[in-house]
Amino acid sequence: MRIFMVMENREIAKIFDEIADILEVKNEDKFKIKAYRRAAQTIKNLTEDLSNFKSIKELKTLPGIGDALAKKIYEIIRTDKLEYYEKLKHSVPEGILELLAIPGIGPKTVAKLYTECGITDIESLERAAAEHKLQKLYGMGAKSEEKILKGIEQYRRHQERVSLGIAYYKAQEIIKSLEKLDAIESITYAGSLRRMKETIGDIDILVASHTPEKVMDAFQALDGISEVIARGDTKSSVIMDDLQVDLRVVEPGSFGSALQYFTGSKHHNIKLRELAIKKGLKLNEYGVFENDRKIAGEREEDVYRSLGLAFIPPELREDQGEIEAAIDGTLPDLIKHEDIRGDLHIHSTWSDGRNSIQEMVDKARSLGYCYIAICDHSPAVGVVHGVDEVKLLDEMDEIDRINDSLTDFKVLKGIEVDIRSDGKLDLPDKALEPLDIVVAAVHTGLSQSKEEMTARIISAIENPNVDVIAHPTGRIIGKRDPCDLDIEAIVDACIDYETILEINANPRRLDLNDTHARYARNRGAKLAISTDAHDTSQMDLMHFGVATARRGWLLKEDVVNTELVYVN
DNA sequence: GCCGTTTTCGGCCCGACTGTTTTCAGTCG
Incomplete structure (x- = not known):
């Protein structure tokens, strides 16, 4: 039991969001409300704990945090509450x-x-x-x-947002059934899906067409629509398979600016439009205008260029410093999907995978990879037939045989060893030593205290045989919360012991997440993007992990499996 | 409440859709 509870960033952000809600209901100054919302947004995306900030002056360096809000944050981290908020809360009925x-x-x-x-x-x-x-x-x-x-x-x-994976494939399906229409010149998805956020509130589809009414008709006739929320000339919203889908149709000449607008984020767009005003321009979904004369709109690149900016990749558009970087010309050259040369966390039928090693190898080669690491579970994980010390030797023999038949591809011998509740690994060091790669992960006892869990994972990081920590927080999006973990301490330990942190590419996990990944790379840690595939089709999930890495501002050199040969 | 390459005061993104109070406010993204 902890004696002193430190309020976490997301709790502080929630207070500011609630203050904004209350002020809105009380019909107070809308710009004051906007300031509270902006501050909440800043805090939510912050990689460092606010409790680590030592002074009001330091807090004021954060975007959208001025004198008044810095003092309020300081009060919260010092006293664990905020007088102003307590009073305000009682001025409106509960609920x-x-x-x-x-x-x-x-x-x-x-x-x-x-x-x-x-x-x-x-x-x-x-x-x-x-x-x-x-x-x-x-x-x-x-x-x-x-x-x-x-x-x-x-x-x-549905109060819940859906996971990226579900929204992604649903959007593909919608686009596939609409793109055949003659009336459609171009079609794509936008919104938080294009930014590849880990959860998606609704699917935004953007279409370029000269005859929007035909597109609207076809859209509203799609299968699975249970309700039409709105239908206008150029915009409509429906509920399809319990998911809200918004469609917007614009003239082809406005497709780029509409894509920019529809991709968001809201805060990114606001800052961009403010920048346009400063330059004497106007930006909306129809284009960039100089004295009513359109100077950009057909292509998204030109929208940014006309504002004096380099093209900002969608994954960065969260108002997290990307516009400033684009002005300075210091946007990162983000990692790309084609930079990935191998997958360092793959299962097979030796544990709970559904395909043989050979089948996983064939799939990896079809993806153009140079290597994969076969990392089946150790016995402690309750799955059927974990690989014990003896069985591991047999599995390694099979890998040797497969490698003998290959010239341009290498199967790395690995294991996903369980980190037991006491921090000890599930297999002895002598079993791990001969392996090419040891991936360690927690699978049980996920409700341990922050101190216990952090110490448990750090003891694995310190083991010289351990190369990678897989899905570090153990979360399953929408199903299981991340375990309570001191990420900063984990990252520091990984740097000290040259242990790699995994970004698990499965859209149910995406663990590390984008903000943690960004923190880790800023500190100098190395990361691996792995699919944790349990069958051949799951090896196609790599791009979700790459997208998460991009959202974390990662470069090719931050990610070890962009190397042609895996070396450790 | 924040912020500054026209401002330390006076600004603060912009447009579609809906329902209702027939000219606009509220909501949403």
Whole structure:
């Protein structure tokens, strides 16, 4: 049990977001609200713990944090609470902020519902709407009631964002069924999916066409649509297989600027538009304009160029310093998918994989790789038939035989050894020593305290036989939270002992995540991007890991499996 | 509440869609 709880960044960000919510409901200055939201965003994306900041002056170096907010953060990290927030919270009824989460309901509506009907929670709102008590409110009619009921239903159905993998393949499917249309000149996905965020709220599809109504018709006729939320001339939103899909159609001459706008992020776009204003230009989804004369719009590259910027890769567009870097000409030359030369974490039928080593090798060669590392589970993991010391020798014999038949490809002998709860490895050092690569990971006892878990992983990092720490936080997106881990201490230990951190490319994991990866590379750690494939098709997931690395501002040289030959 | 290559004060992104109060406010991205 910990005696002193340090408030984490995300909890502090949540306080600022909630302050913004309350101020909105109270109809206060919208720019003050914007400042709180911006600060919350900055904190959420921060790689370093706020509790490590030593002074108000140091806090003020963060973007969007000025004197007032720095003092508030300082108060939180010093006293674990914020007087201003406690007071503000009591000025509105408890639970009222949850109403804001209902689609279609914003701060103005919440304020009206409370002051005129005394509604403070979703249940009473649902009752009032069903009993047609809202119609008598100024500005509300039967359709508003219907919309609120639908909104509540939608809120209950899916509060969660879906994982990147699900959204990615769904978007491909939608594009595939639309792209055959003659009316469509170009089609692509945008939004957080194009930025390859780890979770996606809705799928954004962008189309270039001279006849938007034909595209709209075809879109609304797609299979799986359960509800049409909105339909206009150029924009419509539907619920498809429990996922919101937005379609936007523009003229081909505006495709680049629309793609830029639709890709976001919101904060990136705002900063870009502010930059345009400073240069005497105007930026919107139709183009870049100088005195009403369009100077860019067809190609996204030209939109950035017309603002004096190098092209900013979508994965960087989070307002995390990328615009400043583009102005200075210091944008990183990000790692690319084609830089990957091998996969250092592959399973086979020797443990819980579904394909043989040979089949995994054939797949890897079809991907153009030069090597893979076969890393089956050790026995402690509850999967069927982990590889013990004896079985490992047999598996290595098979790898030798396969290697003998290959000239331009190498199968590395490896293991994914379990890090037991006490920090000891599941196999003795003498079994690990002869291997080409040892990947270590925790699979059980994930609810240990931060101190225990950190010490446990560090003891593995310190073992000279261990080369890589796989999926370090153990999270399964949307299913299992990351274990409580002192990432900074882990990264430091990896640097000291030259141990590599994995970015697990499986979209269910993406672990390390983007911010941790960025922190690790900034400190000088090395990373590996691995699929952890349990069958041949999962080896195709590599690009999700590369995207996460790109979101973490990683270069080719930060990632060990861009090397032609794996050396350790 | 933040911020500065026209500003330390006066700005703060921009447009589509919806419903309702027939000219616009609210919401969303």
